[in-house]
Amino acid sequence: MTTQSFMQVKTNRDGVYSRRTFLRSVAAGAAGLGLMESLAVHAQELRRREMSCILLFMNGGPSQFETFDPKPGHTNGGPTLAIDTATNGTRIADSWTNVAREMNDIALIRTATNREGEHQRASYLMHTGYLPLGGIRFPTIGSVVASEIGRRDFDLPHFVQIGGRGFGGSSLGSGYLPMQFAPFAVGNPNQMPANVTLPGDANQARLDRRLDLMRDLERDFAESGGAARVTDHRAHVTGAANMVRSPRLQAFDLSRETAATRDRYGRTTFGQGCLMARRLVETGVTFVEVGLGGWDTHQNNFDTCRNLSTQADAGFANLVRDLRERGRLDRTLIIWTGEFGRTPRINANTGRDHYPRAFSVALAGGGICGGRVIGSTGASGSDLTGRAVSVSDLFCTVCHSLGIDPRKENQTPVGRPIRLVDGGTHVRELFS
Numbered sequence: 001m002t003t004q005s006f007m008q009v010k011t012n013r014d015g016v017y018s019r020r021t022f023l024r025s026v027a028a029g030a031a032g033l034g035l036m037e038s039l040a041v042h043a044q045e046l047r048r049r050e051m052s053c054i055l056l057f058m059n060g061g062p063s064q065f066e067t068f069d070p071k072p073g074h075t076n077g078g079p080t081l082a083i084d085t086a087t088n089g090t091r092i093a094d095s096w097t098n099v100a101r102e103m104n105d106i107a108l109i110r111t112a113t114n115r116e117g118e119h120q121r122a123s124y125l126m127h128t129g130y131l132p133l134g135g136i137r138f139p140t141i142g143s144v145v146a147s148e149i150g151r152r153d154f155d156l157p158h159f160v161q162i163g164g165r166g167f168g169g170s171s172l173g174s175g176y177l178p179m180q181f182a183p184f185a186v187g188n189p190n191q192m193p194a195n196v197t198l199p200g201d202a203n204q205a206r207l208d209r210r211l212d213l214m215r216d217l218e219r220d221f222a223e224s225g226g227a228a229r230v231t232d233h234r235a236h237v238t239g240a241a242n243m244v245r246s247p248r249l250q251a252f253d254l255s256r257e258t259a260a261t262r263d264r265y266g267r268t269t270f271g272q273g274c275l276m277a278r279r280l281v282e283t284g285v286t287f288v289e290v291g292l293g294g295w296d297t298h299q300n301n302f303d304t305c306r307n308l309s310t311q312a313d314a315g316f317a318n319l320v321r322d323l324r325e326r327g328r329l330d331r332t333l334i335i336w337t338g339e340f341g342r343t344p345r346i347n348a349n350t351g352r353d354h355y356p357r358a359f360s361v362a363l364a365g366g367g368i369c370g371g372r373v374i375g376s377t378g379a380s381g382s383d384l385t386g387r388a389v390s391v392s393d394l395f396c397t398v399c400h401s402l403g404i405d406p407r408k409e410n411q412t413p414v415g416r417p418i419r420l421v422d423g424g425t426h427v428r429e430l431f432s
Contacts (some may be wrong), residue, residue: 051331051366051402052281053145054288056274056316058308058338059123059166060295061359063352064381065342066305068092068360069110071381076344079302087371095309098317099362104371105320105329106364107430111375111384114340114356114391119167119296122339122356127172129395129421136412139175141398142287144420146181148404150286155242156251157184160280162273163291167339176412178231183289189272192252196244204245251283252276266314274315278322281332290315295338299349312336320364333366333401337394344381358384361394366401368430392424400426 070093071077082091085103092100092108099106116122116131125131128138139147146158161183165172174182186193221229243249250256254272257279265271273290280288292312297304316336323329341359342352358377364370375386389397399406399421406421 049149049331049403050151050284051149051333052286052288053142053333053335053366053398053402054274054277054281054290054319055142056312056319056334056336057127057166057289057291058295058312058336059164059291059293060119060297060338061122061340061342061354062295062308062338063297063301063305063342064110064358064360064377065344065352066093066302066309067096068108068362069377069381070094071344071379074379074381076346076381078346080305090371090373093309095306096313098313099320102317102320102364105324106362106370107368107372107374109361109363109374109389109394109427110358110377111386112337112341112359112361112389112394113384114359117340117354117356119339119354123167124171125391126337126339128175129391132171136416136418137171137173137175138418139177139181140172140183141395142183142289143174143177143181145398145402145404146286147177147410148408148420149402150181151284154284154286155246156248156280156283156285157243158285159183159287159289160186160277160285161289161291162186162189162276163269164293166291166293176410176418186252186273186276189254189269189276196249196252248283251279251285254279264314265318266311268311268315270311271315271318274319278319281323282326282328297342298347298351298353301342301346301351316362323365329365330367331365333368333398334364335398336362358382361389363397363430368401369432372430374427374429387427387429389427390424392421393427394424395421396424396426397430400431 065071065077066080070080070082070091072080072082081094083094083097083100084091085100087103090103090108092103114122114125116125121131124138127140129141130138142159142161150158158181163186165185172183184193254262254275257275262272262275265275270290270292277288277290292308294304294308316334319334320329323332323334338359340354340356343355345352347353358381374389375384377384396406398404404420406419406424406426408420409417410420411417
């Protein structure tokens with residue numbers, strides 16, 4: 001079987017090779033490529049596509065009523081108004097004027113649903129596709145994507161996380177995947193990351209000597225039973241050394257952008273984080289997460305959402321615009337979401353409480369058909385009509401966009417096989 005014929009094997013509606021089709025194709029090509037070689041060719045093909053993903057995560061659970069599913073005129077809608085967008089018939093909350101202009105490139109899911117109403121568990125589920133389980137630390141979606149399609153010869157981190165980690169905290173890392181796919185944290189995008197330059201008393205030759213000495217020490221420790229820890233530590237140190245030497249490091253330097261561009265994104269941590277995300281994926285970083293917290297609006301929902309929406313609107317819209325104008329949007333999937341939504345009913349403190357039953361997700365780029373709206377929550381915002389999109393469905397949709405097999409299994413350190421996505425099907429309406 002040739003490489004070309006392997007890549008043309010028919011898949012099911014999730015883009016997954018069926019057992020029967022796959023085995024038939026492998027048997028027919030037994031004299032050609034072996035199974036492992038074929039899978040390696042497929043992985044290399046994915047990396048050559050140079051796809052990337054940017055997750056804009058709204059920590060705290062943004063209100064769908066004050067973002068992408070407003071209900072003006074209904075008691076549940078409160079004072080929030082709706083505005084027209086570039087897509088005929090699609091209206092969003094009035095704070096999102098910039099996003100409204102880019103709606104032809106943005107699709108909305110209004111019937112996303114999450115069974116978890118507690119922040120930490122819901123955030124964990126929305127980042128990993130799994131609920132916390134015993135001694136298993138599941139990898140966050142950024143680590144999974146980086147592991148599957150990240151370039152192996154890349155000298156910057158595969159996964160960069162900008163802003164706070166929100167309710168997921170330190171539990172959202174590479175899990176059972178190698179350390180090289182763990183998130184590299186950038187707290188303040190207005191500054192270069194800390195410790196990315198050589199100290200004043202060290203030049204390149206001195207750094208190389210120090211690394212050689214460390215390898216000698218690691219070798220002794222590995223031979224005395226610490227091989228696994230040495231492997232992780234060596235990957236971490238090697239990655240850091242490569243990063244310090246890399247000319248691509250300038251992707252973190254926002255001072256290279258014009259003042260006008262930085263103003264367009266908004267001079268907020270989130271806005272500048274979106275600008276940094278654009279620079280990073282253009283440089284070759286596979287996955288970037290930009291966080292914006294404060295959406296847990298049990299009190300003063302409307303003023304708080306308006307302030308946060310203004311920040312998110314500028315960053316999200318200009319990210320879509322710039323990637324489109326630079327010819328990168330088709331190869332970059334952008335996801336805007338939080339861990340759940342807010343209640344239709346407005347509480348006594350002019351706030352909204354947790355509502356995992358229905359919330360909004362916005363997607364752009366990566367083959368997504370902009371201008372689409374999936375599902376409806378009815379006039380009151382309480383009733384789901386059309387397709388309900390589960391967390392697993394959303395993860396399958398991300399995998400479909402990026403060319404990843406959601407049914408692939410990874411092995412935990414104790415040998416337990418775990419699928420990238422547990423169940424679900426991708427939302428086909430977003431791609432055709």
